Amino acid sequence: MQIEFLGAAQTVTGSMHLIVSNGRKILLDCGMFQGKRAEANERNRNFPFNPKEIDAVILSHAHIDHSGNLPNLVKRGFSGKIYCTPATRDLCGIMLADSAHIQEKDAEYINKQTRNSKEPPIEPLYTTVDAMVAIDRLTAVSYNKDFDLFDNITARFTDAGHILGSASIKLTVKENGYVKTLGFSGDIGRWGMPIIRDPEFMGDVETLVTESTYGGVCHEPPENMENSLITDFERTIGRRGKIIVPAFSVGRTQDLLYSLRKLFDTDRLPRIPIYVDSPLATNATTIYKKHPECYDEETRGLFAGDTDPFGFAGVHYIQSAEESKRLNNKKEPCMIISASGMCEAGRILHHLANNIENPKNTIMIIGYCAEHTLGRRIIDRVPQVKIFGVEYWLRAEVVVHDSFSAHADNDELLRYIDRFDKNVLSRIFIVHGEPEKSIKLAANLDKAGFKNIEIPTRGTKVQI
Numbered sequence: 001m002q003i004e005f006l007g008a009a010q011t012v013t014g015s016m017h018l019i020v021s022n023g024r025k026i027l028l029d030c031g032m033f034q035g036k037r038a039e040a041n042e043r044n045r046n047f048p049f050n051p052k053e054i055d056a057v058i059l060s061h062a063h064i065d066h067s068g069n070l071p072n073l074v075k076r077g078f079s080g081k082i083y084c085t086p087a088t089r090d091l092c093g094i095m096l097a098d099s100a101h102i103q104e105k106d107a108e109y110i111n112k113q114t115r116n117s118k119e120p121p122i123e124p125l126y127t128t129v130d131a132m133v134a135i136d137r138l139t140a141v142s143y144n145k146d147f148d149l150f151d152n153i154t155a156r157f158t159d160a161g162h163i164l165g166s167a168s169i170k171l172t173v174k175e176n177g178y179v180k181t182l183g184f185s186g187d188i189g190r191w192g193m194p195i196i197r198d199p200e201f202m203g204d205v206e207t208l209v210t211e212s213t214y215g216g217v218c219h220e221p222p223e224n225m226e227n228s229l230i231t232d233f234e235r236t237i238g239r240r241g242k243i244i245v246p247a248f249s250v251g252r253t254q255d256l257l258y259s260l261r262k263l264f265d266t267d268r269l270p271r272i273p274i275y276v277d278s279p280l281a282t283n284a285t286t287i288y289k290k291h292p293e294c295y296d297e298e299t300r301g302l303f304a305g306d307t308d309p310f311g312f313a314g315v316h317y318i319q320s321a322e323e324s325k326r327l328n329n330k331k332e333p334c335m336i337i338s339a340s341g342m343c344e345a346g347r348i349l350h351h352l353a354n355n356i357e358n359p360k361n362t363i364m365i366i367g368y369c370a371e372h373t374l375g376r377r378i379i380d381r382v383p384q385v386k387i388f389g390v391e392y393w394l395r396a397e398v399v400v401h402d403s404f405s406a407h408a409d410n411d412e413l414l415r416y417i418d419r420f421d422k423n424v425l426s427r428i429f430i431v432h433g434e435p436e437k438s439i440k441l442a443a444n445l446d447k448a449g450f451k452n453i454e455i456p457t458r459g460t461k462v463q464i
Ligand SMILES: [Zn+2]
Pocket: 061, 063, 162, 187
């Protein structure tokens, strides 16, 4: 078996690895690379292989940096199946359509800007039609079931505890009479997170490809989430301000709503209006409701009592752009949850432009923000930020709560990997992390007694 690391190698986005075995080519993830515009454009448009030669894709979860280039893969000739869990299939149904819409709008905007220049018009990376064709190829397989991709190649999903439907992937292949096993962690979640279950053990493997987003970093425990919310509410309401939350539509928004509902129900939080201003988040919340098979016991218990963990007095789901604009006129304290989480696109940009210069307001960051994004500049508290080409003073209070993170921290990554038998696990490849994070995880794994730990660069091919 050969593995080639083609994305999320020494970086966090664009997850994509190519497995070659028994004459078959299988992609693990087909994510969108996000970063500097020109580089992202180049990387996403041009695959480092012929898409027609790929036989199948196995998808770890629905986040766009893992699934977002699937419509382009299909557009460029891939004709096989895309395997994922049932919840991932449903989430991809809305997320890929949303992503296509953004691509079309972006291309339209750029073409308008360059209308009078000699630049030829650009095509969107993919269209809504391409997304629909890709969505049609999604083939759902439940957790903990072995499924045959081809002769001598079997796969299995186990719960990665990251977002609804997220999976680690175990591949078992037979080559020349020998059985070989490879595990791909996908994005690893945390123990004790709301709604979904804790990360599961996939069983022993000889080779492990693991993420390292927060290697060497220690998060606040998930229990701190609620206390952080209470103090932020008190301070911001005390000065009659608004709380603006850039949040990923899938995962962070539902976790936050779940915690808010619990706090309101027990009168631990003053009731202010909560606006969820992201049509994608609204649709994703509906899909969360459809997949109780992914819930942990606490959430299943709540649903058994016929309660809706995401719907409660005071929460308003905003759909139209007009309703969204009307939020600008609200004077009373409120919370506005909007996407994108890294503040790179979407309605959150309008809310930031309107609220960032008012010191009464709070910007609450609850998710990972990659380098070079507006979200990261806000976390770094740079004095001035550019939104829609206009400079704004960053005068609002900024709070960063990593207790909401959906990614395992250093100790949780070690806890995930420590379950593997060191007599079986003979090689570890660290991916999906900025280099210093991956290096720290490698050092900690070495200290824990694991051997043959490598941090591959993009394009590295390894025989296993
Ligand atoms: Zn993810």
